[in-house]
Amino acid sequence: MRWVGEDELDRVAEARMLCYAPALKELSRFTEGIRADRRGVPGDFLLAEQDGQPVGTATSHSFSMWLRGGRIPCQGVGFVGTLKTHRRGSRSAGGGVASRIMQETLRKAREREEVVSALMPFRGSFYEHFGYGFVERRWTWTLPLSTLPTGDFDGIEFYRAEDAPALAACRQRIVEAGECDIERGPAGWDWFMRKAEDGLLAVDRDPSGSIRGYLAFQHVHQNAKDTVNVTENGYEDLEGLRRQLHFLASLRDQYSFAALTLPADLPLNWLLRERQIPHRLVNHAVPEVRPCVRMQLRVLDHRRLIESMCLPTDARGKAAVAVQENEGHLSRFTIDVSEGRAGVSPSGSDGEFTCADNVWSAIVTGELPATQAVRLGLASVRDITAARLLDVFAQGPVPFCSEYF
Numbered sequence: 001m002r003w004v005g006e007d008e009l010d011r012v013a014e015a016r017m018l019c020y021a022p023a024l025k026e027l028s029r030f031t032e033g034i035r036a037d038r039r040g041v042p043g044d045f046l047l048a049e050q051d052g053q054p055v056g057t058a059t060s061h062s063f064s065m066w067l068r069g070g071r072i073p074c075q076g077v078g079f080v081g082t083l084k085t086h087r088r089g090s091r092s093a094g095g096g097v098a099s100r101i102m103q104e105t106l107r108k109a110r111e112r113e114e115v116v117s118a119l120m121p122f123r124g125s126f127y128e129h130f131g132y133g134f135v136e137r138r139w140t141w142t143l144p145l146s147t148l149p150t151g152d153f154d155g156i157e158f159y160r161a162e163d164a165p166a167l168a169a170c171r172q173r174i175v176e177a178g179e180c181d182i183e184r185g186p187a188g189w190d191w192f193m194r195k196a197e198d199g200l201l202a203v204d205r206d207p208s209g210s211i212r213g214y215l216a217f218q219h220v221h222q223n224a225k226d227t228v229n230v231t232e233n234g235y236e237d238l239e240g241l242r243r244q245l246h247f248l249a250s251l252r253d254q255y256s257f258a259a260l261t262l263p264a265d266l267p268l269n270w271l272l273r274e275r276q277i278p279h280r281l282v283n284h285a286v287p288e289v290r291p292c293v294r295m296q297l298r299v300l301d302h303r304r305l306i307e308s309m310c311l312p313t314d315a316r317g318k319a320a321v322a323v324q325e326n327e328g329h330l331s332r333f334t335i336d337v338s339e340g341r342a343g344v345s346p347s348g349s350d351g352e353f354t355c356a357d358n359v360w361s362a363i364v365t366g367e368l369p370a371t372q373a374v375r376l377g378l379a380s381v382r383d384i385t386a387a388r389l390l391d392v393f394a395q396g397p398v399p400f401c402s403e404y405f
Contacts, residue, residue: 001047001049003043003046003047004045004046009031009045010031013030013031014027014054015056016030018084018085019079019082020081038190038191039061039188044059044061044062046060046108048101055082056082056097058080060108061077062074063403063405064183065183066179066182066183068396069176069309070308072116073114074115074182075112075116075117075300076118076119077119077405078119081098082101083097106130109300116298116301118297118298119132119296124296132298132358132361133297133357135297135362136180136398136399137263137293137398137399138294139289139291140289140290141268141287142287142288142290143258144256144274145251145252145258147272147286148258149242150246150249150250153243153244153247155204155205155207156202156244157203157205158201158203166209170234177236178400179399180400180401181402181403182403183403192216192232202214204235204243212236213240213243214232214233216230216232218231225256226255227257228251229258229259230248241271248260263398296358296361297361297365298357299357302344302364305364306364309341311337311341311395315337315392317336317338318334318389319353319386320333320334320347320351321334321360322351323355324357332348332350333347334346337389353382353386353387353390355373359373359378364393365399366397366398367399368394370386370390370391370393371387371391374387
């Protein structure tokens with residue numbers, strides 16, 4: 001296992017190509033892609049080798065994530081792969097190339113003192129073996145433009161280069177108010193702007209000239225219909241989302257549908273002219289929605305994560321928690337909640353509330369209320385009041401991340 005720098009990027013790109021690509025002619029795309037994404041810096045790229053030849057690779061980004069008003073260091077894991085000739089233990093001494101890559105990647109995160117590790121998996125059940133739990137549900141809405149509300153969208157204009165600082169400030173406010181979203185630094189903005197050139201980028205200005213929202217969108221032609229596909233949008237309040245919907249509705253002479261992805265706790269149909277999501281085939285225009293789960297997260301430092309959060313001020317109490325870590329040991333700690341914060345101290349008890357690490361990730365980020373985890377048989381309690389106290393983590397927005405890695 002070697003963490004390499006810029007002088008070996010071509011070697012990493014070739015390894016990625018041999019993991020994912022259907023043909024050798026794709027090598028140039030992987031070589032150009034790894035150099036275009038400046039979020040990766042020397043030391044972020046892992047090469048797994050056998051007899052001097054690559055057998056797998058991964059990338060470990062260092063990000064900052066916001067949870068319940070607290071900022072924590074986050075590892076962003078990407079491009080985990082094993083060469084097609086070395087999977088399922090084939091030709092690799094000891095077997096399990098991908099497993100050993102993940103073990104080394106987690107070691108890297110702990111070396112960097114990152115509090116959580118996050119990834120967007122090809123197959124979630126594989127990463128659950130390493131303690132990663134699903135923390136993000138996303139709803140992708142496909143909306144006939146006739147179902148969208150119409151109204152004022154003054155302030156929505158195309159992006160100009162001089163908007164860059166105000167756009168970055170707007171997105172930062174949105175990230176800090178959200179759950180599990182990731183800050184976007186200069187390299188991330190460079191990557192975003194490159195992708196935005198595949199479509200168009202608009203911003204929402206208030207009367208003073210400040211930016212209060214944005215949306216990147218592309219023209220997509222499918223099923224003999226034209227769709228305006230929103231690849232990313234941000235808004236500081238629901239009125240901002242309404243203005244974006246009004247803007248999309250105004251494009252009905254050019255498009256038949258709009259598509260956009262929103263957090264699972266936003267029932268968009270209640271903002272539409274046609275609120276029905278049909279239970280059977282109908283002949284009138286109606287919205288369609290497709291749910292998916294995307295980001296997985298592993299907690300590496302329970303104390304630093306929990307103590308960074310801003311919690312509801314009316315919650316108070318203590319709960320002894322035991323988390324079964326995939327490495328085989330129990331993490332035991334007591335959470336003491338009062339006055340909008342939580343303190344974490346080591347505990348010698350077996351815990352009033354016990355669950356696996358991949359379930360705890362969903363609970364502590366607010367994706368899965370603790371009492372719901374107990375009801376589903378995913379956690380056990382000696383006293384249900386402990387689970388009720390832990391439900392404090394589920395008060396507020398659900399996890400949603402607009403940064404892709």
